Amino acid sequence: MADGSKAVQARALLQQCLHAHLQVRPADGDAAAQWVEIQRGLVIYVCFFKGADKELLPKMVNTLLNVKLSETETGKHVSILDLPGDVLIIPQATLGGRVKGRSMQYHSNSGKEEGLELYSQFVGLCEQALAANSKCAEAGVVVAHGTYGNRQVLKLDTNGPYTHLIEF
Secondary structure: OOOOOOOOOEEEEEEEEOEEEEEEEOOEOOEOOEEEEEOOEEEEEEEEEOOOOHHHHHHHHHHHHHOOOEEOOOOOEEOOOOOOOEEEEEEOHHHHOEEEOOEEEOOOEOOHHHHHHHHHHHHHHHHHHHHHOHHHHHHOOOEEEOOOOOOOOEEEEOOOOOEEEEEO
């Protein structure tokens, strides 16, 4: 999506799944760990870079939810909206990493406050898009999301490493 004349503002990694289970809060004292889960659908890992702004978000949501990656029983590829399927959104700062020597550096990622704001708005737009889609509403699709700024445990069942990287 990004062209050579403009810096990358965001990066998303799409992974189809049969089932995903994400820990959004670790166990703490007497409190058990908290998890969210989805059934067949799409996992979206997302990272925002310095210079990203909220004007980018509708384009991202439209592209990611409408790209034809999900396979039907007949082998036809359809969007997650047409499948319809669940969506799990995971903030993934490591998508912004670059190798320097033997270490990874994340200097191009957006700041924590800006990243959290963009992530929250992105999640909200995805929820709105799926709620407004009649197929998704009838099927009762779930939009789940991870916790920004926390390390999270992911359990993923997939029918193949069908992963796609999209830059904006």
